Amino acid sequence: MPKEVTDVICPFCGTLCDDLIVSVSDDNKTILGVKNACAIGAEKFNHQRQPGRVKLPRMRQADGSYKEISYDEAIDWTAKMLVKSRKTLMYGWASTSCQAMSIGHEIAEKVGGIVDNCATVCHGSSLIAIEDVGVPSCTLGEVKNRADRVIFWGCNPAHAHPRHMSRYSIFPRGFFTVKGHKGRKIYCVDCRYTDTAKCADEFIQVQQGFDYELLDAFRTAARGEALPDTVGGVPKEKIYEIVEDLKQARFGVIFFGMGLTHTMGRNHNIDIAINLTRDMNDHTKFAIMAMRGHWNVTGSGQVLGWQYGFPYAVDLSRRDQARHQTGETTSVDLLNRNEVEACFYIATDPGAHFPVNAMISSSRKPTVTIDPHINCTTEISDIHIPVALVGVEVGGCAYRMDNVPIETRKVVDPPEGVLTDEELLTRINKRVDELMAKGGQ
């Protein structure tokens, strides 16, 4: 008889839905089905039963092929690499648990690593903006219960956070929002008409790269000052009209994504959006929130925050101090400038996401990649170490896009013999200690 595991947390995106119901075979080895998840989340669970899981570490041979080795050999090789390297990039973390991250940080502090997470190519811009100007925000339940104006600016939850709109931002009926979407006015600001725009009451097309100017115009209009005829392709009459509507809101919220983080100015776009939100709080209640992509990139930011005081790009290479400077201690810059001697990737796939020059640089350094699957990065690494799927085969804490922490569950057993991130990192940590005691570093 299959059994159902309820209240399962989906380990895919920053929406971190926690109402999934997963059917599991009697012997705890196979996922049979998933309810309530979106297509992406369902795939995360359902793909577990596909054959061909990597069960042992793989070591790259001289001819480019890979040979299986034992975990002990892989751990020894990794520890030696870490101890020898003067400055090691330790990147990823966004798809593993906070408990695992903590062990990783211990290792980084000992060997002189730079701990960076996926924000570095995603909402890092948002983090920089918040470092500069703060952020008025709220939890997603506040949006559900109070928001009557919702603006999606430069983000497309219909594709990237499929259940966001039904769980929090457009459709739910909350305590003060009993009419659901009928009691909310939805704006979508984007350079193109997206599937999210189709759910909006009003779509504003902004000229690509002009969000900063348009947001400056919104702020200028909110202060009753004069504007040029159009800004970023939007006529000034429309800008004044929208600002007046927003001032009438009871509770407004702006959600934003790569349309702001990755267009000209990056963090400045978010900075000024935050300042617009701040200005609106002089008239009514407004909040703003980053649509965090990975299900635990926020968690990595939190653990790095309480242990070192910075949310990403944490340079521990001097081993006696923690430093942070986006543009210097961030992964792509370190790789482009050849500033590291070894690469350690976990719970991520920079081979698929980083600029190609950075990965060419990475491929020339000793590299270990820790991932349940073969991916673009494993195929240019010296060692690929397989681990259990976090949130599916092992639990651990994750932080949602609004920083709410939820403990993910173990739903099925990992494949026979496959370690979890925590177990693997603990063993690497121990081996590093042994080597350092011998070598007296």
Next chain:
Amino acid sequence: MHRTSTSSAWMRASEVERMNTVTLTVKKQPELYLECENVNPDVFAGKKADQIAKLGAFQGKEISTLGDFFTITGEAGATAADTKIVINGDCTKMKYIGAKMTAGEVVVNSACDMYTGSWMKGGKLTVNGDVHSFCGLALAGGEFTINGNAGNYLGAAYRGDWRGMSGGVLRVKGNAGSDVATFMTGGEMIIEGDVDIHLGTHMEGGKIVLKGNANRRVGGQMVKGEIYVFGKINVMMPGYKPVGEKEMEVDGTKATFVDYIGDLGERHPKRKGEVVYGHLYMKK
């Protein structure tokens, strides 16, 4: 004679004569990047060449000495103010040269990497070459001249800090990149070439003179301060409006400037009941 860190950037001839010079010549390149936080008059003060050679320099977790990378001759003065440092050879991969200096003089005959002259409080720093990013951060005094191009975040604030450049004079003979002079509160910056985007973002004081062109976003979110632009800006911020014209002499050039006040999307202080705006002066 010890000078205070807030004293004038200009040095009297008699002081220049009394300076002791330490010359560093690069003899080996770092494989990664060398952290030269010990290369400035304040750390060198009171030391002879052999003592300076023993000062530490890091590449990641590995500590070497300055003597491993430089041939060092001469000796420092008793104080930072009495100390001149001349660096010859390729410093393209050296960080923090001249950082935190409060007095004295440093001349680098090469390009430099990041943090050159950052947190400088006084003295004179000259780089005869390009500098990378994060140079002149939070400059508080002294004179920093770059006879070359600069990267991004020139004269900006450190991450998260609302206190950027507050004093001193920073001059760039070539171009600078983006995010120049963010959160500036005082001092003077002169860029003789062009800049990219985001010049003077969040400015709350100080003066920027841009002799070349800017791409976009000049004076974004400026609260107070003055930016003079001799060349063109591709796209003006919507929060700026022209209020008149002024004839002025700016860094040796007499011209008529159109006076724009702004950023009107931002808050502004009041003085004697009148709102004090930031000014963007565009040369006609």
Next chain:
Amino acid sequence: MSEYIIKNGHVFDPTQGIKGDKKDIAVKDGKIVDKVGSSAKVIDASGKTVMAGALEVHAHVAGPKVNAGRWYRPEDKHFDSHKTAGITRIEGGKSIPTVFKTGYEYARLGFTFAMEAAMPPLYARHVHEEIHDTPIIDEAALPVFGNNWFILEYLKNHEVENTAAYIAWILRQTKGYGVKCVNPGGTEAWAWGLNCLTIHDPVPYFEITPAEIIKGLIEANEYLGLPHSMHLHQNDLGNPGNYKTTIDSLKLAEGIKATNNFGREQVLHSTHLQFHAYKGTNWGDFESGAKEVMDYVNKQKNLTIDTGNVTLDETTTMTADGPFEHHLHGLNHLKWFNVDVELETAAGIVPFIYDPNNAVFASQWAVGLEIALYAKDPMRCFITTDHPNAGPFTRYPRVYSWLMSKKVRDERLNSFKKADKVISATNLANMDREITLYELAAMTRAGPAKCLGLSKDYGGLKAGMNADIAIYNINPDKFPSTGPEIEKAFAQVAYLFKSGKICVEGGKVVDMGHKETFWVDAKVPENKQVMHDIKEKFLRYYSINENNYPVPESYAPHQHIISVDASQ
């Protein structure tokens, strides 16, 4: 197990009335005992001061707003991150230390316990993750209730039993210690951009007043018989003239007797009182209200307070008083972080520079010291900085120097740029009192332990108590006379014993100890109404499922659970 004999120290222990007598303290198996064998390790404490480990009764050290404060202020770590040789991790953060620095610094100061002052229940897992990573010191956290929808609805109808049942449920779900109430009603109003500034301002939509919330929570707390009392951050924090609202709030405790099995005598703990003791109508005519407030506190035996001393540093303000932070941001224009938490609370963060050249900030400094110097019973008045709001806790030695030496505080007072204005707006210049070491022990050890319901095992040096002991390089017969010397004496203990283990020696951390997470498990009669309401609200209004709300056991591997039975 280890045995120690701490010989010849000058012992200050208000739980036994020992005022500096030379006495030996014996330690065995983690406890203080009457005597130990000859093989016990001798710790020479001659010429030194021996006290129980101190208890921090109110600080913001673990949780979402503390961490937001950390990561949004890289400049707080700038040129500050460092590592001392030995077993410690990298430490950083001037006003908001990282968790490692937090544990080490408290231990170096002689503290063995800290109370996280405000835990939003939805974020409890985060609070416990940080408590788990904070070394050496025992910790607990107070969940916030003053703006919680369940509480607002129950107390509107004065349903004390339901309120108590819900509180007990939250304590168990969040591994919480007691009842915290911040800006009652005002933070729910803040979710609409509004506030409650007096105790009679009704909360929008819920139509309940702060007075009803405060009174109801006190009653529910006593119904449960919790070890700690209701812990209140009053309405109208930080505004001139607010002393009236403060006294109005405190009056709500009149006539209520403490009901508990822990020796606790207060029914209300009023926190960071300095921020709530202002007279005047604006910043121009701002004056100290410390005397008026303390006259009331001194008369009411069922109250305890902590000071919230301003240290005159650049620091970071952070509080669940969301509207206050928005207001502060409007004054100093520094970066503002805000989070409204569904159904429960909110938080705001703004950096703040208490510039001594500013007459208002210098006057606030004076008010905080007056609060302590007016206190007649040091067992009811505790020294805090509401870390990091009025200053970082690492400044405690400086605060002690101002309280223990009139000369040192007068030096500070008279050297203010606007000294005349400060002196005329406050009472401090005329106050001669100097807090003694014995009184300090009451204000930092015995008093807080009793207030928290921990006096059986903590806050004193009686045989049977936990061996949490701090030994300072202070000779009471030759008490240091300058500010820097007093600070140095208190900044680094000669020894810190935590549960019988030496964790700090000569100011250096030598052992991480075996810290525990304290929480209170209160048993109540079965309450179907409250369980139904909880199910309802999770189904309809919360954004997570009820089964994902509790803090898992693994987050607190060493728990110190205090059981309370209110089911009769």
